[in-house]
Amino acid sequence: MNEPLAERVRPKTLEDYISQNHLVGENGSLTHQIKKGIIPSLILWGPPGTGKTTLANIIAEESKRPFYILSAINSGVKDIREVIDKAKQAGGLFTSKNPILFIDEIHRFSKSQQDSLLAAVEKGWVTLIGATTENPSFEVIPALLSRCQVYVLNAFGKEDLEKLLERAMIKDRYLQNKNIKLTETEALLRLSGGDGRKLLNVFELVINSEQGDTIEITDELVLSKAQKNTVLYDKTGEQHYDIISAFIKSIRGSDPNGAVYWLARMIEGGEDVKFIARRMLISASEDIGLANPTALVIANNTFQAVTTIGYPEATIILSQCAIYLATSAKSNASYMAIGKAQQTVKQTGNLSVPLALRNAPSKLMKDLGYGENYKYAHDYENNFVMAEFLPDEIVGTSFYKPGNNQRENALSDFLKKRWKDKYDF
Template sequence: MNEPLAERVRPKSLEDYISQSHLVGENGSLTFLIKKGILPSLILWGPPGTGKTTLATIIANEVDRPFYTLSAINSGVKDIREIIEKAKQSGGLFTTKNPILFIDEIHRFSKSQQDSLLGAVEKGWVTLIGATTENPSFEVIPALLSRCQVYILNPFDKNNLIALLERAIKKDKHLQTKNIELKETEALLKLSGGDGRKLLNIFELLVNSEGSDTIIITNELVLSKVQKNTVLYDKTGEQHYDIVSAFIKSIRGSDPNGAVYWLARMIEGGEDVKFIARRMLIAASEDIGNANPTALVMANTTFQAVTTIGYPEARILLSQCAIYLATSAKSNASYEAIGKAQQMVKQTGDLSVPLPLRNAPTKLMKDLGYGDNYKYAHNYENNFVAAEFLPDEISGTSFYIPGNNNREKTIKEFLKNRWKDKYEL
């Protein structure tokens, strides 16, 4: 019994399919098309565990089409082309039996991978069904999106989730051997977060943890037995933030091993490649800054590259960048500087810009003294002349204090040579 409960009780027909009545109910927007066997290429967009894969499989069965499936996590252009070649041999433009190509997590496909689908979809060699948890407006290229209809799946509501549990208890052979009473379900439903798969996984864990064949489900039982043992990665929940926090702190702490481990946890948990790269881009400035300005260039290049490449290859680039950042010299001086400056602004309000620093595009402004006594740095030796660039009320304040690293020691010497004792460094 190694197959998870969610897989064992996966619906095989629309009659068994729970929820999404706006799509496949009596008057659902997909119901008529399925019954007529007229199926456009489509994108199923919804949160995890709302039945996207199940619905795609049922649709293929209902319309009696060959069904091919790919996962964007571990498939590339080569895999796509192989399936398209098979599809060309079994269907085509002038047949209603052209195969269905289902791509799970299509948002993970790079632009080039999505481009490779265009011809097959346009010529009718395949009917594409893509599943995504991300907004297709941002994650699916416009050319492909324009060739597909988008259908939104909603999270399971309370009644749907209870119906899933009751159906599992009734249909699953293992659960049929147990005497299970759903006395209280609030804790189970809360932990599921509207995710049917998560609900069934937690329920199975709970049942298997009980030694007795008589099991009364209560909130206390769920919280005591399940909550402590459930190890899941929720892209929108608390663990999402805990793991990315551990990732960034490993980089900040110069530990490449910790950085790569937490990176792997995010990748395996299905985290968005752009989210990970975006966090490293921030860390490159916040935690490394001018101690190694190349870190920001590296992180930005990584962000652009993984956005183009996508998974699975993007994991290599993410790893390279994470290790580079973790092993780089560190400084939070720029981060501290803007924080101090913002705090000063909040304390002192809108201080006037000194007249020498003001722009004077009109005669009136010149007559009012705008720009008077401004010293143009390039007119002086070493392109520098001592002047005041802060409002009078906060003159001489130092926001930026260079860090104690080789690069910023050079910056500190530069500032000392220019400003002498004007700023405390």
């Protein structure tokens, strides 16, 4: 019995399909289309183990169409073209029901590989069903995405996962011969991380590790058999973006506990140490900035250190930096200043540099007035002189507004003292 439990009990019909009621329930957005056999090209987007492949198989079975499968992990443009040619011959040109081409992990396809699908989808040679754990907006090219409907699958909830276990005990011939009592399920559900496939794999592991046909499932038994919980963390998928977002938001929100927790999630999930350090380097400038300029120095040194040291010792350095950033005073004034300046540039275009500010390396340029009336700051008291450094069209525009913190309050006083009314915060 080499076939995994998850594969042995894979649902074959919509009636057996668990969860995703918003898609395939009584009033689901896909239910009536499947029943009528009118299937658009679509992308199924959701976490691992939520039934994307199963749903694609059911759609093909319910609609009675030829079904072709490719995996983006080991397929290239040549494979795509071969399948499309087969699909055209099998039905795309001769019947009203064109074949379904299912591509698992479509986000792993390169742009050229995705481009090779466009004509087949556009001309109706195949109905494309792509499955992805990543946000299609980022990973699927716009031309292909515009030709597909995107349907979101949700992670399984507690009730869904318990139904999967109950269904497995009823449907699987091997488990039917066992007297299994689900006394406790918390450990199983926690270890699954909302992944139905992983839940059934752990469940089967526990069952197979026990002698006899009578087995009582308890949290203690599950934890003793499943020695280590593999953290739910797809380094190339949606979890990658969600968890780093939670990490940075914890730093921004000055919560060291949150920062360290999400840091631990990434570390245990095997995230690239340089990726974590790089994001802290950005946060040090974006979220802390001039409120504590030393944060950028520490974040940069952290990046250099962890790049040299690597795991596991790098975890200590990452933790130190994360806590330092989380407990630093915050200011996004620099971030807002450059954002406003860039917006102004987009709105006003290429404004001319004032003549006084232009470089004059040649006689002709000097004759044209380049550099004329420029006041060299170091020639004046306190190395400062009143002058204008913006193009005439936007004179008086203010981009930088100091944040309300000890460091930038001092900067605010400095600017007011130097510029008088020009910097009136």
